Amino acid sequence: MKHASARNVIERCFGILKMRWAILRSPSFYPIKTQIQIITACCLIHNLIRREMSIDPVETEFNMDQSTEDLRDEEPVGSVASSNEWTAFRDELARSIFDAW
Numbered sequence: 001m002k003h004a005s006a007r008n009v010i011e012r013c014f015g016i017l018k019m020r021w022a023i024l025r026s027p028s029f030y031p032i033k034t035q036i037q038i039i040t041a042c043c044l045i046h047n048l049i050r051r052e053m054s055i056d057p058v059e060t061e062f063n064m065d066q067s068t069e070d071l072r073d074e075e076p077v078g079s080v081a082s083s084n085e086w087t088a089f090r091d092e093l094a095r096s097i098f099d100a101w
Helices: 002-020 032-052 057-068 084-100
Strands: none
């Protein structure tokens, strides 16, 4: 049951971030390092907003939307199309881990 609870928390976090930042809602064609920086910046600014604002309108709106939707009805993702850049990144990561082993 802890796994299901953790998954709900993570899905909620991603949902709030995607609701707040339009750049996270669609596929990105930026280089991987830039994507990492974008996500990090979005999370940092989100945390700053949460710390400084007693009432977060985005989170309030997200909570209202979630009360009317049931995420469990969504179909699980069966596969994801790979890109050459991600494939090269994965292969290089695997190679560096293997070499370090």
